[in-house]
Amino acid sequence: MDDKLIMIFEGSDVDAALVKEVLKEADIDSSLRNKKMEAAHAGFGYSSGATCEIYVHSDNEKRAKQLVKEAMDR
Secondary structure (H helix, E strand, O other): OOOOEEEEEEEOHHHHHHHHHHHHHOOOOEEEEEHHHHHHHHOOOOOOOOOEEEEEEHHHHHHHHHHHHHHHHO
């Protein structure tokens, strides 16, 4: 089994929260990386724009990407 994590989403923290919820409802585990919060904790600034990334296990990549697309098209 491949233990690789794949980034399936990059966007704002608001959109990332929606995506996380959609994946949770589909029983897909995901990991959120919030670059804005990482920078704040480290004492650095950040630029506006896409600040969050969501990763899923490679086995769930195809299904997760489809769910993200459907959620973002609403």
